[in-house]
Amino acid sequence: MDGERYTYKVKPTIEYFQALKEFLVEHKWNQGQIIFIDDRKDNTEASVKVGIDGIQFASAAQLRDELKKRGIILENEKIRNEQTQTAQ
Secondary structure, eight states, X not given: OTTOOOOOOOTTOXXXXXXXXXHHHHTTOOGGGOEEEESOHHHHHHHHHTTOEEEEOSOHHHHHHHHHXXXXXXXXXXXXXXXXXXXX
């Protein structure tokens, strides 16, 4: 660490989300499968500006609805659907 300088980036700056995006690319994570969830609107807006999907969290029900809009089915909902189909 001799002479090394570390800089920290904080939300909601564009630099923070650009660094996150670079991290995803560096680690070969599919950015299209990443959703940034935060309770602050400015944070989710900043993530969207750099191309990372963002959801502002307000409640569990609202988050479930937002995930459903994106075609994501939660595990307990998937189990419930399977049980309903089996019962029919």
